[in-house]
Each structure stands twice: as C-alpha cells, then as structure tokens.
Amino acid sequence: PGLIEYKKVIEPVAVEWAEASRGRLRILNRHDFLSLSHLRATWTITIGERVIRSGELPRLNTPAGASEEISLPDSGALETAEEAWLNLTFALAAASPWAPAGHVVAWAQLPWPTRRPSRPSSAQAMSPGNDEVRIREPSPALLILTSGHSTWEFDRVRGRLTRWIVGGRTLLCAGPRMTFWRAPIDNERVGGGAGVLQSWLQAGLHALQHRTDAVEIERTEADQVIVSVRSRIAPPIHPHAFHVVYRYTVQGDAVWTLEVDGWPSGAWPEMLPRIGLEMDVPAELNHVSWYGRGPGECYSDSCQAGAIGVYHASVDELYTPYVRPQENGNRMDIRWVALTDENGRGWIVECPEPLNFSVHRFTPEDFAAARHTCDLHPRPYLRLHIDYRQNGLGSASCGPGPLPAYRLPPQPFRFRVRMQAR
Numbered sequence: 001p002g003l004i005e006y007k008k009v010i011e012p013v014a015v016e017w018a019e020a021s022r023g024r025l026r027i028l029n030r031h032d033f034l035s036l037s038h039l040r041a042t043w044t045i046t047i048g049e050r051v052i053r054s055g056e057l058p059r060l061n062t063p064a065g066a067s068e069e070i071s072l073p074d075s076g077a078l079e080t081a082e083e084a085w086l087n088l089t090f091a092l093a094a095a096s097p098w099a100p101a102g103h104v105v106a107w108a109q110l111p112w113p114t115r116r117p118s119r120p121s122s123a124q125a126m127s128p129g130n131d132e133v134r135i136r137e138p139s140p141a142l143l144i145l146t147s148g149h150s151t152w153e154f155d156r157v158r159g160r161l162t163r164w165i166v167g168g169r170t171l172l173c174a175g176p177r178m179t180f181w182r183a184p185i186d187n188e189r190v191g192g193g194a195g196v197l198q199s200w201l202q203a204g205l206h207a208l209q210h211r212t213d214a215v216e217i218e219r220t221e222a223d224q225v226i227v228s229v230r231s232r233i234a235p236p237i238h239p240h241a242f243h244v245v246y247r248y249t250v251q252g253d254a255v256w257t258l259e260v261d262g263w264p265s266g267a268w269p270e271m272l273p274r275i276g277l278e279m280d281v282p283a284e285l286n287h288v289s290w291y292g293r294g295p296g297e298c299y300s301d302s303c304q305a306g307a308i309g310v311y312h313a314s315v316d317e318l319y320t321p322y323v324r325p326q327e328n329g330n331r332m333d334i335r336w337v338a339l340t341d342e343n344g345r346g347w348i349v350e351c352p353e354p355l356n357f358s359v360h361r362f363t364p365e366d367f368a369a370a371r372h373t374c375d376l377h378p379r380p381y382l383r384l385h386i387d388y389r390q391n392g393l394g395s396a397s398c399g400p401g402p403l404p405a406y407r408l409p410p411q412p413f414r415f416r417v418r419m420q421a422r
Contacts (some may be wrong), residue, residue: 001297001305001320008305011106013039013090020113023072025088029062036060039105040093043072045112047084048291049310057088077113083335084112085308109307131253133225135217143217145225148253150421159212159229159246166254166421171347173381174280176258178233178244181205182273182327182390183367186397189326193396199269204235206368208242225250240266254421260388261414268410271402273327275413276356276387283381285339285346286315288359292334296320301392301406303332315359315382325370329358330390338422339384349386350418356387388415 013036018026029036041057053074062068078084090106092099131148138144143154151165161175181200188197200206214230227248234241244262251257260277293306295313297320320328331337333354340346349357361378370376392406401407 005302005305013106015088015108018069024069026067026069028067029064031064033064036062039090041090043088045086047082077115079117080114081116084114086110086112133250145250150254156215159215159231170282176277176279179278180272183364185326187394191397193401203269204238207235208233240268257418259416263412264410271391272408272410274387274390276385279384281339281382281384284341287340288313290334290337293332297329298332299330299393301402321373325367330356332356347421352416359384388413
C-alpha cells in the first residue's frame with residue numbers, strides 16, 4: 001500500500017477544474033523536461049458502477065512545468081440524485097524502455113456537477129415494510145423485537161443487540177458496540193512512535209469495559225420502536241471514560257438504524273487509535289461490496305491512491321499481510337458496504353455521512369498478540385468495524401508521527417448507520 005500511495009503522490013500530471021460548469025479542465029505538467037505529448041488521456045463519467053459518458057482527450061502538448069486548459073464534450077450537468085465523478089487516466093501512448101504502451105502514469109478524479117431531478121429517483125433505497133414491530137420480554141434480561149420475517153434480540157444487562165435474524169438466517173451474531181482500540185502498527189510500536197503505544201496502554205485503551213446504565217424502550221407515533229442504551233466505557237481503576245448513547249430504531253421488516261452519540265470525560269491521551277463500532281458477522285458472509293475509496297487499504301494520511309467507486313472483494317482479499325501483523329485493511333469515505341454469501345444474500349450498511357470500514361477473520365486483539373502471520377488463526381466469525389474516525393498512520397518508526405490534521409483527539413462524536421437485509 002505504501003508504494004501505491006507513493007506512486008500517486010509523485011505522479012507527474014495534476015488536474016483541477018478551471019470551470020466545472022462548462023467542463024473546462026486545467027492540466028498541470030509536473031515533469032522537469034518532458035512535455036505531455038507521450039501520454040494518451042482518456043476520461044469517463046461514472047455514477048456508482050455505471051459509465052455515463054466516456055471519451056479521449058486531444059493529444060496534449062503541455063510543456064514541462066506548464067499548464068493548459070481544455071474542454072470536455074457533453075459538459076452539461078447531469079440530472080441525478082446520486083454522486084457523479086469524472087475519472088481521467090494518463091497512459092503511455094507508445095512503449096518505452098521501462099514500460100509497455102498503455103502503462104498508467106497518472107490518474108485523477110474530480111466531482112462532476114449534478115442537479116437533482118424534479119422527480120424522485122427510482123434508484124432510491126426501498127422503504128421499510130409496514131409490518132408492525134412487536135415487543136416481547138421473556139425475562140428481565142432479554143428483549144425481543146419482531147417485524148415480518150425479522151427478529152432482534154437484545155441483552156438488557158449488557159445493553160447490546162446480541163442477534164439479528166431475517167428469514168431464519170442469522171445476519172449478526174454479536175451486535176454493534178463502541179471500540180476505541182486498534183492493533184498497533186509499526187509506526188506506533190518502534191522508534192519515535194513507541195511513546196504513543198505506551199500512552200495508550202497506560203490509559204487502558206486495550207482493556208475497556210462496558211457498563212450499562214440504562215435501557216429504555218419507546219414506541220413512536222409512526223409505529224417504530226426505539227431502544228435507547230446509555231453506557232459508560234472505561235478501563236478498570238482509571239477515572240476517565242467515554243459516555244455513549246446508542247439509539248436503535250426498528251423501522252420495519254429487515255430495516256433498522258443505529259445512531260451513536262458519545263463524549264469523553266477525564267484525561268485521555270492526546271491521540272486515540274479509533275472511534276467506531278465493532279460487530280461479529282457469520283463467516284459465510286465473506287463477499288464484500290462497497291462504495292467509497294478503494295480498491296486498496298487507505299487511512300486519513302494515506303488515501304490519495306484511493307479513488308471513489310464501487311468495489312468488490314472477498315474478506316481474504318481485504319487483508320494486507322504485513323510482515324508483523326498489525327492494523328490493516330481500512331477503507332475510507334464509504335457511503336455503503338454490503339456483506340453477502342455466495343448467493344448474494346446478506347445485508348448492507350448505509351452511511352448518511354462517509355465513514356470507514358474493515359472486515360477480517362481476526363480481531364484487533366489477534367493482530368496485536370501475533371508476532372508473525374503464522375500466529376494468526378481465523379475466528380469462526382468475521383469482525384466488522386464501522387469507524388467514525390481512525391488515527392493517521394504517520395511514519396514514526398523512521399520519522400515523524402501523524403501530522404496534526406490527521407491525529408484523532410478525544411472528542412465528542414455522533415454518527416448514524418442504516419442496516420437493511422438484502
């Protein structure tokens with residue numbers, strides 16, 4: 001991943017909008033001596049996985065160190081409620097001594113101007129069913145909600161959704177719970193970064209415990225059921241803590257949302273590993289699709305090589321096998337992520353605001369404890385993370401830590417996700 005990011009950072013062509021409404025681009029040649037005449041430039045406009053328009057730019061003759069403006073044909077704004085992206089690729093027009101013709105030297109992605117249609121888009125997500133949400137409490141510790149073919153089981157003592165079942169199939173075997181820990185990376189383990197890891201361990205971030213302070217149930221006028229859980233998350237002995245309110249809203253058959261609202265108290269380290277949700281998913285849901293940055297892993301200070309798009313991969317393909325196991329495989333700026341079995345059945349997480357996700361056959365504790373990849377043993381389930389934020393990577397094993405803009409300080413947070421079976 002580092003080399004892929006490095007190629008993107010040093011690529012010799014940069015592109016920006018000169019006037020987006022008219023489809024005019026400004027192309028900058030970063031070469032010291034070459035013009036851009038040796039490159040063939042192509043473009044596409046995409047919405048999700050669909051290519052809406054495509055073409056080839058006229059042969060560029062931009063001198064070294066200079067820029068030029070060009071216009072794209074069919075440059076009007078698209079009428080769509082979805083995001084649209086202009087993707088440009090600059091490849092060798094002819095073979096060179098170091099690469100064949102067609103080798104991609106640089107690429108760029110820019111948001112394409114859109115206007116919302118006058119009528120609702122047929123591509124909008126399905127509305128929840130009209131099935132009544134029923135409430136059962138077989139015991140003081142157990143709360144069960146049912147609607148249509150769906151069942152949600154809550155442990156009231158631990159304040160956690162323990163299972164989500166749709167049509168007799170378990171889609172979640174341990175529901176969402178806040179986590180602030182990630183497996184240390186090399187930049188936090190050795191060199192100048194060792195102090196960061198030490199501060200995390202001293203603060204007990206690796207040993208947080210969850211206390212349930214209250215569980216409340218409410219039925220709305222729209223016949224939705226809201227389960228609110230107030231929780232305190234803290235390490236043993238220490239006075240500092242995170243205070244979190246989970247708000248589950250069951251909307252109908254196979255559809256529910258979770259809003260999380262939290263804030264820190266007490267003296268935490270100046271940087272946190274992550275702020276996000278972790279949950280356990282049946283191992284057969286190992287086919288992953290997402291709309292966000294990809295196809296490779298990316299983090300806040302290492303994401304320029306990740307283009308926004310729709311990607312598909314297996315859980316094993318999402319894993320980056322670093323020589324020493326550590327945090328890996330994060331994807332940023334996701335609008336949705338779906339986990340399905342080989343028949344395409346599973347569920348989707350929709351994010352009103354872009355979040356991060358990763359999914360592995362291992363837990364952060366597994367990565368942290370292993371010295372070599374052979375020490376990792378797959379769990380019988382998948383561990384899914386949906387993160388509000390993650391700390392930057394930095395380069396402290398041989399240089400500085402994350403720059404201030406990419407550090408994750410202890411801070412209040414609020415985010416929401418929507419779950420739907422498919």
